[in-house]
Amino acid sequence: MLSFKKDKKPSTAKFKLSYIAMLIVLFLLAISALPNLYPNKSWLHISAAPHSETQSLPSTKTLVTFLNSQGLEVEQGVDKQSTINVLLNEPTKSAQAQAAIKAQYPNTQVKIVEHATSPTWLQDFGLSPIKLGLDLNGGVLFVLDVDLDKAVDEQLVSAYQQAKSIIIKQKAHGVKAQQTQHGFEINALPNATDKLTPVIEELQSRFANLAVVTSNNGSVKTAKFSYSEQGRSAFDKEVMGQTLTTLRSRIEELGITEAVTQQQGKHRIRIELPGVQDPTEAKRIIGATASLGFYQLKEIGGQTFNMQSGGTIKLDPVPIFTGDHINNANIGRDDWGKPLVQLSLDGQGGDAMSAFSKANIGKPMATVYSEYSQNAKGEVVKKSEVINVANIAQHLSSRFSITNMKSQQAAADLALLLRAGSLTAPVTIVHEQTIGPSLGSENISNGLAALMLGMGITLAFMALWYRRLGLIANVALILNLTSLVGLMSLLPGVVLTLPGIAGLVLTIGMAVDTNVIIFERIKEERRQGRAPYQAIQEGYKQAANTIFDANITTMITALILYGIGYGPVKGFAITLALGLLTSVFTGVYVSKILSQTLYLKMGKKAGVKAHA
């Protein structure tokens, strides 16, 4: 009791300070929640395709008339210098309009872009509404399986090929590379053991994850190369990371801005494409595994490749450079009107090309196009084809073209894939699902209706059961919802899904729990004969322990869920975890201050000192 009296003075100062802090936090969260009142609208951005020869953008008027004639009524068409922005009456039909425009004007590029409709000062703060998940926004979901085993095999074969060429390059006579069951080995005859080390070193600098075991087999020294468990997992991680990056840039090339691409499990990738309604194009581009390599011809030795035109050809197995060094790729046509792909290389690729072409003017160079496909047995096989062999006419540098493309579409796809990067591991689409935009908006309105009803019942009950304290609980509850929405809009990476809305509803239902525990405690204290103000103090103090324990345990489960979850489950876990934070904040902290203020004032009004 004594200590209570002692810190009475500092406690009022602390009280004031925490009062201000609370107000600031609440205000900031409320502001962050504000943009949700202005939902984003999806606009169509139409511009000339960047790499087409003809600038064939129709005028805004023609475009609007065209769309109207297709039954896609235009609400607004804005002419920006190089793009036309169109807003439809029913923005959910944007995907349909996108397809229609593409069919009518093939040389245009149409993107669906979300425009914020909130006041500019909100946008200036960088505040935006909560991101909506696929089930609320409509769109396509893909789950891809990445064939890591295949990638490892490829990598080992490539390392073996390079080992052979390193041996030749270093003129290491008496050293021989040989393929084995789980990789390959390099054998050195007794008189050449000293030449083995530089070969191994060179190879290891190129393939860092490869493990070497050297042994003496009689007089022959052998170095066995294979993937250790550790090296394998490092390699897998690298491949998955590379695949994710490539897929992301491919999706960007498709003009989808709000896509969610994430790893799911060890070897799967989940791609959510909101707003996309026709998955065919996305599927063709995302699943494509095409890659390009440039090779030197070999008369003796070398590896046999099939020619697209028929027949076979022998090439040096190590490419001069690969598609990875391509900076940009555009489509064009050659003098006979056949489609071609113009390439520009990065520094490394440019140097390789420059050095090679300078030394080999007049000699042929082969372009090899490789693609993974599934054979009849369902196995993934790599198919490599020489699409063209051309004589090097001059000293080439970082810009040149690949001719002899099958069709315009093939050229366009190849250019896109080269721009976005190729996949090192074959991927297969194992799951595909389309959610219609109408279903999405229906989900939102149903979810909101459920939220309103649930909240209404709770508010009414609390007001009737606890009267004055109930009002405080209700204010806390409304502040809780505002703070939660604000927090969800503020944090990047939070996506609201349908289960997320359910989580929101549940949070509201459970948020009153905090207040109920406290109020019941206060009632108990009152029954034991404490004065109102003291009962409130005591009630909050006693209940704090219980509330702390209850919320910590739920938080543990929410965090573990967030860690392993994905898609809808992750959305739910986020809502649950953030809901716990805000409900403790508003239920304990805010409502404590509210009830103290309320009773302090009332106490003064009644002419009684509250802490008497």
Next chain:
Amino acid sequence: MLNTFLKGEKGTRLRFMGMLLSAILVLLSVFTLTQKGLNFGLDFTGGYLTEFTTSQSVELKELQSFIAKNHNGEFELTAQGNSHFQLREAPSASTTANSLDWQSAVTQNDDINAQVLSSAYIGSQVGDELFDQGCLAMFTAMIAVMLYLAVRFEWRLAVGSVVALVHDLILVLGLFSLLQIEFNLTVLASLLAIIGYSLNDSIIVGDRVRELLRVQSNNVLSPATIINNAIKSTLTRTLITSGTTLATVASVWLLAGAPLQGFAIALFTGIVVGTFSSICIAATLPELMGLSAKNYEIKVDAHTQTLLDMP
């Protein structure tokens, strides 16, 4: 004095009868689970995806009810345009026959006159590996919570809470198995919510038991009476919170439509059995395992005291 003792005895008898009932329900649930199993949704099983176009635009709802007449299994229809649709259905042998039924029905109907573009098997959204990982995580979560409670409370109370939690999950799964309601990703999410909810209830009772046990004057009372008192003093809170949560879940059930139906059913059941088990199991089991005020007398040394007094 006699009066309170009698009351206490009555409460104890009720609790033990409730526990017996729980045990019977758990046995029944395990029985249906082993006999009937769960009706896993397409998210888990994968299935067939058929794409088709219609000659003229058809309302999704009309098409939905038309196909429902010709389809015995569960399916999911989505529109990709006015005349372009996708249908997902389960892969089992019996439904392939069904799928032919609906396909011939939509292609032969003159108003719809559909043309099937493609039909292919698609994999599950949830890989086996991920499912295993999920189960492991659930297990980890339970262990983590149990450890936390054992430190904060007492191991007997911790075991009680976790047994109550497992009981709730098994009963909800049992109901889903008995009624063969589709078990999809959202239902999984609701199971996870039940974990949180069930613990919440158990902890609040357990917290009060601990508090009463620590009061010196209560040493003369039997643990059964103390537990009864703890339940009595938290009963209003338990009923109000369960009530408001049930009301919100019911509004989801009523208004949020088909996608959240399973979610709402699972949560509704979870909350009802969770409230029940927090009284009959979480508070009763520790008594059976010999919880008494002595457990706290010994434990409350200087170090534990600071731990216990943490806000």
